[in-house]
Amino acid sequence: MIAQSFQYESPRTIKEAIELLQKYGDDAKILSGGHSLIPMMKLRFASPEYIIDINRIPGLSYIKEEGGMLKIGALTREAEIEHSDLLKKHFPIFGDVTKLIADPQVRNMGTIGGNLAHGDAANDHPAVMLALNATVIAAGPDGERAIPIDEFFFGFYQTALQPDEILTEIQIPVSQHGTGSAYHKLERKVGDYATAGVAVHLTLDKNNTCTSIGIGLTNVNPTPLRAARSEQALFGKELTEEAIAEAAKYASEDCSPSSDLRGSEEYKRAMVAVLVKRMIHKAAERAKA
């Protein structure tokens, strides 16, 4: 399958890339890892007239800790995230999620920025970023702006990014002592999108009280979904089996999955409840370790 013809640009600076975006507007698409965009172009679901390849802009690939924040450059490949010692230490959830994203070859190309900017509720990082309360940094003609993750996902393939903006960095507050996180998705086979996926990030104090909680859901809603009522059911409470069961029930009620080849709506809701329970337990185990 061959994509429709397009003009290819490979700017060397973010400024140059933004100028191209301003010039071409909606007719342009940014090429990052390309493993969502190129398949869509080959199937002619997307036919951009201009491709702006940002891979030759230096300085967009890094994982670092700075001022209490974990900062991940938008062009950081999934494989680099998967094997990062810094992330293994502070955020084992990244080990959980990257291992389940597509396959090793795709992870050598796919980027975290692209995974988010694509705005697909079936992608795995959005739920993780919701759980971690991440902030997305976007560069545009007027400089940079910080977008809280709760204001980032708008609708089907829609994000808060404007046509002349580029996602450059993801920032995540570094966890306190007693914090744990976990992600799992149910998938039919390697490389599949989630039947349902759940990300949990929580902090427990010495009395087993939940002092912070984030829960994000993958592919069970038109947009990546924060399980807000589940979070409220746990925040400030002792992490008991009853509280966990309540949180799981709320998540299964509040999501909005559609019946498709991966399962019926009812099945997906049931799986959300199961995964919420399991991921809370796993995150709690890690928090106590």
Added chain:
Amino acid sequence: MNKQITVTVNGTEHTLEVEPRLLLVHMIREVLNLTGTHIGCDTTSCGACTILLDGKSVKSCTILAVQADGKSIKTIEGVSAEGQLDSLQEGFHLNHGLHCGFCTPGMIMRATELLENNPNPTEEEIRWGISGNLCRCTGYNNIVKAIQYASAKNRGVETASTEPEFV
């Protein structure tokens, strides 16, 4: 508008004029006539088109040729030095790691990077490592054995039985 790109493929530098929409796999097969790299699913699933791009295994059906400008590519044709089978090729041969052979070039390119990063992988790590490559013949067991054979040989360890498993 065509773009001029320079790529080094199996050690040979090529300067080519390509259409931006030309896929890397088509450049390799149809422009450079290196047909060892296969096109299977054409949808990033099967791994038959796996090559090494600057040493990383990638699916060349989902990369534009222009993205490879200035980079180094290794295909199955570049694996054996001077007609000698490399350890993976030998492993696939001795362990019956292929039947029809369609997936084999991709399997070997993927396994090359796997062993580069992890010279002594466990069976589980091998199975996860080739999870982006589909084989419809072997049932994978002999492919895993082939990679284990290559791992052992590369490390200079005496290889255990090379009896293939017939299923």
